[in-house]
Amino acid sequence: MGRLGWGRHFGGLAAQLDGAFGAGGTFAHDRWRFVDFVDDVEDLLEEVARQERGDKEAADGFEEYVLRHYAGHSG
Numbered sequence: 001m002g003r004l005g006w007g008r009h010f011g012g013l014a015a016q017l018d019g020a021f022g023a024g025g026t027f028a029h030d031r032w033r034f035v036d037f038v039d040d041v042e043d044l045l046e047e048v049a050r051q052e053r054g055d056k057e058a059a060d061g062f063e064e065y066v067l068r069h070y071a072g073h074s075g
Contacts, residue, residue, distance in 0.1 A: 009052075013041075013044050038066045038067060042059060
């Protein structure tokens with residue numbers, strides 16, 4: 001986000017995702033399904049893209065990329 005000049009949004013996004021990670025930085029699978037987390041993050045990023053560029057499509061593909069890369073989904 002910093003490279004895009006959107007760093008000022010980070011604090012607000014991080015607050016909205018509070019509880020997603022445990023104290024050791026591990027994703028809290030017992031509190032949140034990973035696919036739901038990724039979907040929520042994409043929604044938040046789309047809102048930031050809409051505010052910054054007037055087009056939420058700038059965040060399209062985030063969910064697919066993350067699921068394919070980290071969860072092993074090929075789909």
